[in-house]
Amino acid sequence: MSKKKPLILVTNDDGITAPGIRHLISVVKKIGDVIVVAPDRPQSGMGHAITVNDNLYCDEVHLDDEVKEYSCSGTPADCVKIATQEIMKRKPDICVSGINHGSNSSINVIYSGTMSAAVEAGTSNIPAIGFSLLDYSMEADFSHTSEHIAYMVNKVLEDGLPDATVLNVNFPKKSENDIKGIRLCRQAKANWVENFDKRQTPTGRDYYWLTGEFVDHDGGKDTDEWALAQNYISVVPVQFDLTAYHALKEFKNWNFED
């Protein structure tokens, strides 16, 4: 009995030529038929931005003989929308985003274009995984991620994902030590404390570069930060129902009229 090959949508936020997405494509093209729709330039830190005040280009490009690819002028979330509504002939069986050059663990998930692409797919009931590597370098070594990506993509293709949930997967940076395994985690409580670098233009106008320091307030052994520090791959199931259900009862003093 022959099984139909799965249809896999690949996108990212570092742009279609970034080494991270090229590595991801090389892994998943062994698993199914791959369509790539990815930004035509870096879109890091774009969060869940979409393009509402400008038009979008989405042009076919030829970078890999085995894969159909489109370079899109929009954000990662735009790429998923245009891929699923305009480019692909049927709904993909899975959407994979990344591999991001840099961490999307903990609070970084809310700024991440990589994860927003996965979330966008999730809102249309497409199982989705965002992959990130804790190495910002464009020369980063992704070789240790391949077998784990193949395992996780196959697992999701077989079992699906819980309703309204996508996966945020972060890989430790390549080192001499072997990856210890995969850990299911919660998002560590953390935030960024900014430290703007204030400068002046040659004509004397102040401007700023956003820089900051990541502060982990958590330290729990069930968090993604802990797992990554121990050389585990972290997997956090991420939801897009943002309702703070546990907080609903704390508004008793409010005057809710009927």
Place this chain on the structure above:
Amino acid sequence: MSKKKPLILVTNDDGITAPGIRHLISVVKKIGDVIVVAPDRPQSGMGHAITVNDNLYCDEVHLDDEVKEYSCSGTPADCVKIATQEIMKRKPDICVSGINHGSNSSINVIYSGTMSAAVEAGTSNIPAIGFSLLDYSMEADFSHTSEHIAYMVNKVLEDGLPDATVLNVNFPKKSENDIKGIRLCRQAKANWVENFDKRQTPTGRDYYWLTGEFVDHDGGKDTDEWALAQNYISVVPVQFDLTAYHALKEFKNWNFED
């Protein structure tokens, strides 16, 4: 006994000159000392984008004699970061964002620059509320929102908000019917189904405009969509820990190594 006046940070995503933010400023300047740091141009649909590959300008502008205001070249999230780290002398007692020209109910929360500004403040433990009106028009009538905004801002200043939670407040469009009151809600399950408008440039290159249809799959009477349809103001407590805790148990088949 004199109480110190609260310090209120105001931002939005429609830009510093939009009628929605001007209305919000007119309401909250009666409650405390107001500092405005808002985008210098419309930033709708920017989600939680931040500016990492470009520098930021943040220039003082004079639009209201009673209020100190800065026009920023960045996203709504950038505005909150630069306001709290560079502009303001102390941590604000509350951050209010909006009033957005258009709904941020249901799944729209993930695309919303208005709400991302509130979430950004929340990540630094600043109580925050995002306000939106179900009217996209730049001529929208905000008059029916004033007393309710004042009530909610005062309530949050008095009681604070549950840990790691911000509020997503949506107002029905102004109509002949009175607002029925405020409802505490959960985010309705819904998504957008895109319908790209495909065109050609004069030289024959395809391009697209993102358009789509909002589809509510929910209908629950405890949702924001239901409340708004009944002419209530919807209040959804929003969290930025995106971990799908309820889903953690569903990964038993995975090979988690130790």
